[in-house]
Amino acid sequence: MPSRLRVRPIANLADGEHGDVIGVAHRHRATIQSRLTGRDCVWWRVVVLRGALTTDFLGMPQRRWDLVATVTGGVLFALRDASGTCGVDLETGTVNVQLPACATLEFRGGRGITEAAEAIMESLDIPAPDRDDGIWRLEETLVAEGDRMRVMGLPRRLELEGPQELDYRASVPTWFVLDGWGDDLVVVAP
16 A cells, blocks of 8 residues: 555545545444453454474574464444544455554463463364464454554445444445455554
């Protein structure tokens, strides 16, 4: 995405024109629970890493983390600023969320693994002997209600069905959704 984008109010988003907005996340219809910590949120990601002991060019031991898998979950949520509201969908298309991990769990040889971490590993078909051998790290990132973020992407107009409570200022059943459908969506801390 071009870095020359200027942050603008959500009310100024236009269909098919790259948008760069800063706002606060709010639930649209519901929240979900993150897989690792069980916190209420509108989107979560868990990165599963396996540790390996290696040596550097001087022969000194060091730990390397290899990516095993990334799993995500989320629901459409509202992003608000003083001018209005738009929708954000981090589960559609190509999405690059560059927010820091908020929880990390590390375990070795099966010791210290939580039930939630074990369920994640099982859902990824990582066999129990592998879970019980080696060093593992699970990193969870999430977007909770009230989180402030910068979202850059290509908005598209979405017709809403039924009664909506997106924004007290909204009087039309149409709003813009930022997702990775038409172009990459980038989410960063403001």
